[in-house]
Amino acid sequence: MVRDIIGLVLIGLGMFMILTAIVGVFKFRYVLNRMHASALCDTLGLLLVIAGLIVILGINAQSLKMMLITVFMWLASPVMSHLIARAEVMTHAHIKDECEEINQCQSK
Amino acid sequence: MASKKHSRFIDWVNGDTAEKVHEYKFIQKTVPPHSEQAHDEVISTRKARLFNISYEISAVLVCVILVAVLLFTVFNLPLFGSAGNPASNEVAERYLEKGLEETGAVNAVAGMILDYRAFDTFGESSVLFIAVGCVMILLMRDKNNISATEDSLEENERLIEIETNDPILQKIVLLIVPCIFLFGIYVILNGHLSPGGGFSGGAIMGAGLILFAVSFGIDAMQSFFSIKTFKAITTTALMCYATLKAYSFFMGANGLETGIPLGTPGAILSSGLILVLDICVGLIVACTMYGFYSLFARGDI
Structure with missing residues (x-):
């Protein structure tokens, strides 16, 4: 009973994170801002939802698989964001208008 | 004083291990195209x-x-829901009741698609093979269909690709690709025991090949998977499937005697020919997936 409540609270928090990410994706207009918002969804949102499910299910084979899902998503999703951001910086002609820090990065 | 190992670690933390990339000059050569008069x-x-x-x-x-x-x-098909439909006759019942002892597959779906309906699956594999053959005919880069200007453009693109290879992506891919392959092999080998099988496992392995090719470039890929390996694997797998199943087509649905016991839940070597057929289908699907990607991306395997 207590476990169910803790799990539901965690899943609710995760859902809230995903909702925040969706609002951010639709609110911002520039690619890098939208990526920053959507990163919440597949890192913290995913972690909280899966943690809630693990708390409800207890430790068994299923929860191990869910932990593996988290591990692989956490490995893959930042790399994907990095590649999208890199493509944007390399192909955007007027990147300095959008992002002031970029000059610093490139001069290094 | 820090040992060599520690200084390497410090370098790694500071992000200095990435080798300095050689500078390439991207000069657009203007080469006259091959003559088109003939x-x-x-x-x-x-x-x-x-x-x-x-x-x-x-x-x-x-x-x-x-x-x-x-x-x-279509107009001569039986009406929807009528009692004489093939869907409501004794075939489905027999598949479920006798499937385990006749095909040896614990997973009834695998028994159906690779034993009772093996001809259908053979057709699907052949469709994939023919499709990749057609794409090769249309898109394969060749001296006859590519002008020298396009060739030099492609070469430039390849050099840019080498220069912009991403160390972060490569490190992560080296971690993830073995896991993808392991999972794909697991799905193929467990096709007769659990949901899965040749098509899904092959698709997973093909995705792993594509990921590797994207992050390391075609040169690294061709060091172990060239057009020769592609042709050898696809044709061998298809011929193997055809020989194994043609035997039972001509011998009145009596399969080859393999000595592999039938239908033990949990044992990988327990399903007669289904395991071999699954591996053949998986190889074809994996090669075809990668072949499609590679041919559409750069016209070469």
């Missing part, structure tokens, strides 16, 4: 024009005949 002469002759017209007419005829045959078949 091609024009062939088209302008009268015979070729006649051939073109008859080709179009026969194409339309074939399409119309095919549409007519298919529509005729």
